[in-house]
Amino acid sequence: MTQIALTGLTKVFDGNVTALDSLDLTIETGEFFALLGPSGCGKTTLLRTIAGLENATSGAIRLGDRDVTRVAAGSRDVAMVFQDYALFPHMSVLDNIGYPLKIRGQSKEARGDQSQRVGEQLGLSHLMERRPAALSGGQQQRVALARAVACHPSLFLFDEPLSNLDARLRLEARGFLKRLQRELGVTTVFVTHDQAEALALADRIAVMEAGRIRQLGTPRQVFRRPANTFVANFIGSTPMNLVDATIGGDDVEIAGGRLPVPDELRGVLPTGTPVIVGMRPEYVRLSAQPAASSIVGEVAILEHLGATTLVTVDCDGEAVSATVPEDAEPAPGDRVHLSPQPGRMLLYGRDDGELIE
Numbered sequence: 062m063t064q065i066a067l068t069g070l071t072k073v074f075d076g077n078v079t080a081l082d083s084l085d086l087t088i089e090t091g092e093f094f095a096l097l098g099p100s101g102c103g104k105t106t107l108l109r110t111i112a113g114l115e116n117a118t119s120g121a122i123r124l125g126d127r128d129v130t131r132v133a134a135g136s137r138d139v140a141m142v143f144q145d146y147a148l149f150p151h152m153s154v155l156d157n158i159g160y161p162l163k164i165r166g167q168s169k170e171a172r173g174d175q176s177q178r179v180g181e182q183l184g185l186s187h188l189m190e191r192r193p194a195a196l197s198g199g200q201q202q203r204v205a206l207a208r209a210v211a212c213h214p215s216l217f218l219f220d221e222p223l224s225n226l227d228a229r230l231r232l233e234a235r236g237f238l239k240r241l242q243r244e245l246g247v248t249t250v251f252v253t254h255d256q257a258e259a260l261a262l263a264d265r266i267a268v269m270e271a272g273r274i275r276q277l278g279t280p281r282q283v284f285r286r287p288a289n290t291f292v293a294n295f296i297g298s299t300p301m302n303l304v305d306a307t308i309g310g311d312d313v314e315i316a317g318g319r320l321p322v323p324d325e326l327r328g329v330l331p332t333g334t335p336v337i338v339g340m341r342p343e344y345v346r347l348s349a350q351p352a353a354s355s356i357v358g359e360v361a362i363l364e365h366l367g368a369t370t371l372v373t374v375d376c377d378g379e380a381v382s383a384t385v386p387e388d389a390e391p392a393p394g395d396r397v398h399l400s401p402q403p404g405r406m407l408l409y410g411r412d413d414g415e416l417i418e
């Protein structure tokens with residue numbers, strides 16, 4: 062069932078800043094959906110427009126079977142958790158969690174019971190009397206989540222809720238959020254500029270640029286087959302190799318060598334077509350001996366990533382990287398051969414940066 066349907070959604074600020082540019086998107090019930098993109102691409106504006114905190118300039122928003130485009134925020138049945146948690150400093154944890162229930166007119170007793178129950182669920186029972194200032198960042202985050210959960214909304218909207226946590230706590234909170242969402246089954250839209258977070262948490266991801274969606278897909282789809290060089294650059298903890306090349310018969314002429322054109326594109330592109338070859342370092346094999354089809358170069362840089370090492374090789378003036386197990390790393394200056402794993406080499410148009418399929 063479709064939970065959120067956006068059609069032609071546009072938001073223009075001050076008559077000239079187009080934050081959302083005629084966006085179409087549907088999100089299914091129970092999905093954990095990530096909005097991912099660089100600063101200023103419109104993620105927060107999209108979330109705030111779904112919540113009703115911004116009015117759409119044009120287009121429509123449906124939540125379930127209701128058109129809510131002109132419905133006030135308070136009547137949309139959504140709970141939003143912000144980056145700074147927006148807790149009330151003068152209220153206890155218990156009262157913070159129960160505040161939205163108070164607004165809805167629930168009795169003190171009923172909201173106390175419900176807040177206790179949700180607090181327990183989120184491991185906050187022993188902190189119920191404290192004020193936010195006496196809590197760690199991770200605890201404050203859980204209070205903000207508890208406040209959202211207590212309302213039993215049909216939709217959660219999260220705006221970078223983990224960004225104020227340190228790296229370790231952030232990992233912990235990520236797992237916690239994923240479990241909570243699974244248990245409650247509430248449709249969740251999550252804004253982040255951290256591609257690793259989106260890949261780890263989301264069922265599907267929309268990668269945004271300048272108010273538009275550049276790719277919509279599962280974490281695996283956007284990682285393995287980025288639809289354009291923008292997404293290819295943005296997704297992945299090590300950037301994808303994007304190397305200018307030219308079609309030459311059944312081969313791609315690249316970095317002073319030749320690699321076979323991917324099977325599905327053989328014979329499709331005429332000789333001389335300028336392309337960009339995309340290869341994730343994780344899918345490039347490195348060996349001391351030439352493979353059936355490989356390009357050759359000299360090891361320039363080694364970056365130790367823990368269990369793996371990122372090796373950057375100078376291939377006829379082009380930098381091409383490969384990830385190898387740390388116990389198999391070559392030495393700087395070694396002559397090595399690189400070949401993409403079968404089916405893992407992508408071609409993009411040099412003129413438009415779009416994936417050639």
Ligand code: ATP
Nearest residue numbers: 074075078080099100101102103104105106107254
């Ligand atoms: P970040 O990751 O930095 O939070 P974002 O992707 O969430 O960025 P938005 O905050 O949605 O981006 O902003 C999208 C565009 O709209 C930006 O160009 C921003 O400057 C502009 N914008 C956002 N809010 C307003 C506003 N209230 N008035 C004018 N322009 C705005």
